[in-house]
Amino acid sequence: xxxxxxxxxxxxxxxxxxxxxxxxxxxxxxxxxxxxxxxxxxxxxxxxxxxxxxxxxxxxxxxxxxxxxxxxxxxxxxxxxxxxxxxxxxxxxxxxxxxxxxxxxxxxxxxxxxxxxxxxxxxxxxxxxxxxxxxxxxxxxxxxxxxxxxxxxxxxxxxxxxxxxxxxxxxxxxxxxxxxxxxxxxxxxxxxxxxxxxxxxxxxxxxxxxxxxxxxxxxxxxxxxxxxxxxxxxxxxxxxxxxxxxxxxxxxxxxxxxxxxxxxxxxxxxxxxxxxxxxxxxxxxxxxxxxxxxxxxxxxxxxxxxxx
Amino acid sequence: xxxxxxxxxxxxxxxxxxxxxxxxxxxxxxxxxxxxxxxxxxxxxxxxxxxxxxxxxxxxxxxxxxxxxxxxxxxxxxxxxxxxxxxxxxxxxxxxxxxxxxxxxxxxxxxxxxxxxxxxxxxxxxxxxxxxxxxxxxxxxxxxxxxxxxxxxxxxxxxxxxxxxxxxxxxxxxxxxxxxxxxxxxxxxxxxxxxxxxxxxxxxxxxxxxxxxxxxxxxxxxxxxxxxxxxxxxxxxxxxxxxxxxxxxxxxxxxxxxxxxxxxxxxxxxxxxxx
Numbered sequence: 001x002x003x004x005x006x007x008x009x010x011x012x013x014x015x016x017x018x019x020x021x022x023x024x025x026x027x028x029x030x031x032x033x034x035x036x037x038x039x040x041x042x043x044x045x046x047x048x049x050x051x052x053x054x055x056x057x058x059x060x061x062x063x064x065x066x067x068x069x070x071x072x073x074x075x076x077x078x079x080x081x082x083x084x085x086x087x088x089x090x091x092x093x094x095x096x097x098x099x100x101x102x103x104x105x106x107x108x109x110x111x112x113x114x115x116x117x118x119x120x121x122x123x124x125x126x127x128x129x130x131x132x133x134x135x136x137x138x139x140x141x142x143x144x145x146x147x148x149x150x151x152x153x154x155x156x157x158x159x160x161x162x163x164x165x166x167x168x169x170x171x172x173x174x175x176x177x178x179x180x181x182x183x184x185x186x187x188x189x190x191x192x193x194x195x196x197x198x199x200x201x202x203x204x205x206x207x208x209x210x211x212x213x214x215x216x217x218x219x220x221x222x223x224x225x226x227x228x229x230x231x232x233x234x235x236x237x238x239x240x241x242x243x244x245x246x247x248x249x250x251x252x253x254x255x256x257x258x259x260x261x262x263x264x265x266x267x268x269x270x271x272x273x274x275x276x277x278x279x280x281x282x283x284x285x286x287x288x289x290x291x292x293x294x295x296x297x298x299x300x301x302x303x304x305x306x307x308x
Numbered sequence: 309x310x311x312x313x314x315x316x317x318x319x320x321x322x323x324x325x326x327x328x329x330x331x332x333x334x335x336x337x338x339x340x341x342x343x344x345x346x347x348x349x350x351x352x353x354x355x356x357x358x359x360x361x362x363x364x365x366x367x368x369x370x371x372x373x374x375x376x377x378x379x380x381x382x383x384x385x386x387x388x389x390x391x392x393x394x395x396x397x398x399x400x401x402x403x404x405x406x407x408x409x410x411x412x413x414x415x416x417x418x419x420x421x422x423x424x425x426x427x428x429x430x431x432x433x434x435x436x437x438x439x440x441x442x443x444x445x446x447x448x449x450x451x452x453x454x455x456x457x458x459x460x461x462x463x464x465x466x467x468x469x470x471x472x473x474x475x476x477x478x479x480x481x482x483x484x485x486x487x488x489x490x491x492x493x494x495x496x497x498x499x500x501x502x503x504x505x506x507x508x509x510x511x512x513x514x515x516x517x518x519x520x521x522x523x524x525x526x527x528x529x530x531x532x533x534x535x536x537x538x539x540x541x542x543x544x545x546x547x548x549x550x551x552x553x554x555x556x557x558x559x560x561x562x563x564x565x566x567x568x569x570x571x572x573x574x575x576x577x578x579x580x581x582x583x
Contacts, residue, residue, distance in 0.1 A: 051451050059454065059485045091451070093378065097385030098453040260389070277487035278454060 001245060002267075005029040005227045006252035007106075007135075007167060007187060007214035010068065011049075011057050012036070017217070017224040018064035024228035027267040028067035030256060031057060032106040032135055035077045037219050043087035046078075050095045058100055062279040067267045069256065071103040071135050072096055076110035079119040089122055096130045102256040103127075105135025106167065109146045112139065117153070124157040133163045133258050138173065140192065147173045151180055165212065165255050168193055174202065178210055183255045187216035188226035196230045200237050208243035212251045332438065335466050338413040339434050342466070345406060345419075346427045349396055357391050361428060368435040373444055384432055384448065388425035388455070396422045416497025416526050417465045426459035430466060438468045446476045454485065461491035464498035478507055486518050493525055500527025509536040512561055513543060522557040532563030541570040548577055 005021070008029045021029070031053050040046050053070045061068035072095045074088045096104065104127040109116050127134045134154070139146035147166065154164055161181035169177055169184045170193075177184040186202070187193040199213060215226035223229070231248040235241065256262050270279050350357040364383035373380035397403045397420060407420040419427070436444050445467060449460060461480055467473065477498070483489050493499060493511055503511065508531055515522055522528055540561055544554045554577045562570060 047451060054453055056484060094381045094385070094451055097382070097389070098451075099388070099455055100453070277458070 001025055001231065001241075001249070002027045003227045003231060003248045004252040005215050005217075005224070006165070006212060006256060007032055007185065007216045008224060009034060009216070009218035010061060011053055012219035013217060013224060015064070018061060018066055021224050021228075022065045024225050026066060026225075026228060028069065028253075028262070029061065030102060030252070031068060031070040032103075032137075033070065033072045034075045034106055034137070034218070039078060039081065040084065041081070043084060043091065046084070046088050047091055050091075054095070054098045054100055059278060062274075065280050067262075067279065069100045069102045069262050071105035072098075072101055073105045073107045073123055073135075074119050075106060076108050076116045076120070076137060076139070079116045080111070080113055082115055085115065085119050089119065092123070092126060093130070096126060096132060100261055101132070102259040102261050103133040103135045103165070104130070105133075105165075106137035107134065108136040108150050109139045110137075112142065112146055112149065120150075121153060121157060124154060124159055127163075128157070128159065133165065133256060134159060136164060136166045138166060138168045140168070143168075143170065144172055148176065151176070151182065155180075163258055167214070168216070170194060171198070171202065174206060178206070183210050183212055183251065185212040185214055187214050188230050189216045189220075189222050191221075196226070196233050199230050200234045200239060203234055203239050203243060203247060204237070208239075208246040208251070210251060211247045212255065213247045214252075332468070334414050335434075335468070338410065338417060338466055339431070341406075341409055341413055342419060342427055343431055345396055346424065346431060349394070349424055350391065360390055361431075364432060365435045368432055369437070372440070373436050374440060374447060377447065380432065380436070380444070384429055384456070387428045387432070391424050391428055393423050393425050393455075396420075396424055396427050414465045414497070416495075416500075418495045419462075422459075422462070425455070426462070429456060429459045430463040433460065433463075434466055441467050442470050442473045442476070446472060449476060449480070454487065457483075457485075457488050458491045461488065462496065464492065464496060469498075469502050474502055474504075474507070477502070478510075481507075481511055481514065486520060489514065489518060490520055490524075493520065495524050495526070497526050499525070500531055505533060505535065509533070509539055512536060513539050516540070516543065516555050516558060516561075519555075522555075522561055528561060529563060532561060532565060534565045537562045537565030537567070537570065541567065541573070544570065544573055544577070548573060553577075 003024070003026045005026050006029070008031060010018070010029065010031050033050060033053060036049070040049070050072055054072070058068040058070070072092060074085055074092065078088070079085050095101065104123050107120050107123045109120065124134065136150050136154075138150060150166065154161070165183040165185050166177045167185040168187050174184055186199055188196055188199055193216065203211065213227050213230050215222065215224055217224040217226065227248050231244050234244045253262065253264060266274075346361070347358060350361065367379045368383065371379050397406050403420040407418065410417045410419050433444060433448065434441060445460060449457065452460065457480070461477075464477065477492060480492050481489060493515055499508065499511055512522065512525065512528070513536070515525065540558055544558055547554045554574065559566070559574050
């Protein structure tokens with residue numbers, strides 16, 4: 001089975017992670033622009049960050065046979081630094097049209113301040129102007145209210161819900177998000193967000209229509225194999241294969257494919273220019289074997305002393 | 309690819325009197341050729357595309373893209389979405405004709421394999437005029453994605469060169485992405501003509517270091533020098549000591565500066581490889 005991890009901050013991850021993801025069947029992933037733990041204080045560092053996620057990180061992923069896409073946006077935390085936020089808004093149009101940018105995101109609310117609201121709205125307008133989907137980060141605190149407010153503001157700006165992926169959902173928010181026509185994404189992230197067991201229960205109860213599973217792996221304790229592991233658990237618990245494929249592959253492709261920047265042929269039938277410049281291909285999938293969900297076979301140990 | 313390597317004797321050295329004018333005229337002819345072929349390719353498909361391109365070129369020419377970058381940035385970003393990524397010339401005969409005409413304009417210039425979006429991006433940048441191009445190139449490269457970088461670096465011979473351009477290109481050569489490095493180093497007359505000895509030597513050594521071929525580097529034989537030979541010999545010695553193979557092409561890049569010690573080392577390595 002092929003997987004897409006539509007939320008992975010790979011700039012914080014190692015080559016071991018890329019190897020393991022490729023071995024587990026992850027053919028493509030999306031790196032949303034977000035904060036990096038340490039707040040940026042200059043627009044120039046923001047600019048270089050965006051260049052890095054759509055440039056070198058995309059290339060780096062390709063060397064492991066994983067297709068890399070990204071979203072660009074001003075995140076809600078840094079939206080509270082007005083001087084920075086204004087400057088970032090000026091450079092975003094320049095980045096929104098780069099190759100492999102599949103959405104404006106992740107945007108939305110953190111503490112639900114007035115500044116967060118202002119820049120959320122401005123970026124919804126940018127998404128309309130550039131005909132890109134929107135990735136919404138729902139707040140971790142006061143989640144229900146923040147989620148509802150995000151949906152209300154999208155509708156106020158006339159955004160088509162089928163172009164909006166609402167992320168970091170839980171058992172409380174799923175009903176409204178699905179009822180109102182949005183994509184409902186779930187981040188399988190230890191301790192703070194969704195867990196695999198709970199995700200499987202949700203898939204059993206709600207089915208997979210417009211449901212998306214991601215890892216949100218980043219610089220914290222998180223799991224880059226979360227999508228593959230959740231898929232495996234779901235299959236073991238009797239979730240139909242077609243539903244697992246939708247939640248862990250097909251829905252992300254359908255939602256972000258609306259950007260025109262991401263299609264299945266990117267990994268199944270890559271153009272020859274891409275093969276030489278950007279993408280090494282996934283030899284495991286090409287060999288037609290079932291991907292292995294777990295760590296790469298040749299995991300380094302202290303016993304492996306021969307480094308060439 | 310080595311078939312495309314050309315004799316750099318055809319390149320007018322910068323030090324000759326009148327080189328500036330000659331250079332400007334040659335670049336203007338090259339740009340006219342690129343515009344003609346691009347328009348031809350678009351005419352065969354959709355007239356809206358030609359109109360879009362003409363509007364954008366006019367708009368970039370009329371504004372100062374450094375002060376008001378929005379018009380230029382959007383046109384530059386939209387090029388592949390509006391016009392696609394098809395090759396500029398699809399059949400072999402047309403490619404060969406473009407290759408010959410391009411070399412007649414600018415020795416060593418090879419646009420025959422370019423795609424439409426690449427040609428259009430180069431036309432947009434050069435529409436800004438010689439006085440602006442070096443700074444606009446630096447601005448654009450600050451946030452360029454991979455296809456944009458490749459298009460711009462392959463087009464270096466079409467841009468006027470100044471001190472800033474050399475800094476821009478040397479920054480490009482420091483890339484970790486081999487395709488970007490090769491866009492500058494391979495099938496491109498710009499490095500041989502403009503890089504100083506230190507910059508040139510770093511480029512040749514890096515080509516070996518990143519497993520890139522030397523044969524497509526134009527001017528390789530003309531610009532070999534004693535310091536480069538020393539660097540390459542040191543590199544060969546380091547590879548030998550580490551038990552790693554020495555690239556076959558290294559010997560050629562030593563040129564007449566190969567020392568007996570270097571020759572002995574390379575012969576020794578060959579002997580080891582055969583045994």
